[in-house]
Amino acid sequence: MRYIVTVVVIFSCLFSCGNDPIPKPNGYLRLEYPEPIYAEESIEGIPFSFDRNLLAKKITTQQLRADTKSYGITLEYPELKGTIYLTYKDVENSQEHLTNFLRDAQNFTQKHTIKADEITEQVYSNKEHKVYGMFYEVGGNAASQSQFYVTDSINHFLTGSLYFYAKPNYDSILPAAYYLKNDIKNIMETVRWK
Numbered sequence: 074m075r076y077i078v079t080v081v082v083i084f085s086c087l088f089s090c091g092n093d094p095i096p097k098p099n100g101y102l103r104l105e106y107p108e109p110i111y112a113e114e115s116i117e118g119i120p121f122s123f124d125r126n127l128l129a130k131k132i133t134t135q136q137l138r139a140d141t142k143s144y145g146i147t148l149e150y151p152e153l154k155g156t157i158y159l160t161y162k163d164v165e166n167s168q169e170h171l172t173n174f175l176r177d178a179q180n181f182t183q184k185h186t187i188k189a190d191e192i193t194e195q196v197y198s199n200k201e202h203k204v205y206g207m208f209y210e211v212g213g214n215a216a217s218q219s220q221f222y223v224t225d226s227i228n229h230f231l232t233g234s235l236y237f238y239a240k241p242n243y244d245s246i247l248p249a250a251y252y253l254k255n256d257i258k259n260i261m262e263t264v265r266w267k
Contacts, residue, residue, distance in 0.1 A: 106248070182220050202264070
């Protein structure tokens, strides 16, 4: 009996004399992107200009419909695996066209409510340059994290949206989405109608 008690005491001392477990902190991926450098982008034949981040390596432009003044512009960010798509439409001084374009832009954003955790709206207004619009930030695993539209309410209407070349996983793309969100806001702020 004495032998058993001695063995139990020895084992108790060996296994009970340890440090208390310390939980390890969560590790987060730290991505650092270069400070944005902006330059004016004035594409021939396109009725507006804007400042773009030089990190956007490839810019493509195409006319969307031959019978109207509508253009698609793509700004590709290969290092971030993301693309900002811009679509320009001529309002043609038509209240009906403007109403339809606004409805389409708002409906396009609302389609993301299925996957989005939240959609935050931010009104934009620059009376000096006649640029008015709305910026949408979409939180969650939606396909597009940032969208916007701007118009002068008479002749010009521009929409933009951000997409990544990856399955939407909000936590993984959040740093790149935040970086490109600032680029989208810069585009909105620097649009100049021709």
